[in-house]
Amino acid sequence: MTAPRMFVWSIDETAGFDTAWATIDGSRLEADGRAAGLLPRPYWIEYRLETDDAFATRSLEVRSRWLDGSAQRDLRRAAGRWTVDGEPRPDLDAALDCDLAACPLTNTMPVLRHGLQIGPGDHSFVMAFVEVPSLRVVVSVQRYTHLRTTADGAVVRYRSGSFQSDLEIDADGFVVAYPQLGRRVVPAPLGDGVRAAGPGSARPG
Template sequence: MITRHLTRTWRVLPGEGYATAWADLTEGRLSARGRAVGLEPEPYWVTYALETGDGYVTSALTVTVETASTTRTLELRNDAGRWTVDGTHRPDLDGALDCDLGLCPLTNTMPVLRHALHRTPDAGPHDFLMAWVSVPDLEVSPNHQTYTPLPYEGQGARIRYASGDFRSDIAFDGDGLVLDYPEIATVVAGRRDG
């Protein structure tokens, strides 16, 4: 089984910071770790580890946020559709397949890869329930999102993301990772091994 080792660094606009992810992609699975720094609403550091099972379905996300005054850690787990947050069952998240870590472009990858949205521009809209993790407070809530592939010339894809009143046409590369997420993040460096 071939593993692709991917590294991406994004400039993150809302937090006035940067995020780097080191990801390993194999057929149907993603394993990643990342770090980010933000300046708003106060300077903070984020570290995370993400694991998926088959079909790029989130199995675990561990996140730590450090500020001048505190360090917070979150453990989010999905066991066959039953979600827990720091060990406590969260039935409002049950049915979600993915986590979505705020200001982390990597977590837009799982639904794109699962449904090959970066390879099927006429696939139509796909609706998802996500376990949304806000940063830097690490509050977890259910979030409904829609991904709609758009016609795109060149390599990669453009996918319209919608959640509530927010909409953005996100550019993805051929590996299914975010290149440009208007108003959120844009890639500034990348590497692929394997």
């Protein structure tokens, strides 16, 4: 099992962010995340994701809140069948993955399952796409194509309908940059004007 890693992505599309603690154990991924945005309306969400031993979604639990409402969804996949809030969703049964809108973490599963961060591949997928902030679950057909390797990972082209973006992926399969959506935040070294203020914190000196 790898040590848990924390990721923060700045999301231009929603004028917000996505954060996640993610752990890989063999071919399993577990993650707990939070996200917030100002577009299309101010919202925040919390989610927990678990995959099976082939990086295919086992469960996604999501809660969403906005100014005058809220929603929650419990997606489960077992024996090739999906349920949403306990109700069968046969329209999703061709899907192996969920895709939570504006959350780059969920691009990781198809990349890792097919090794697109390390070598060639061109694959079409059916996804259980979760809209944000409504959490409506719809079918989405997507394509991932390895374009080239880089010093730090790979560039993988994502396509869905008329939308296309060339994702920068690190060597572990996680999104670094997602043109037209956002990019991962990389902390800058602390300058001379910043001093530590106890474990895990910093403040102006």
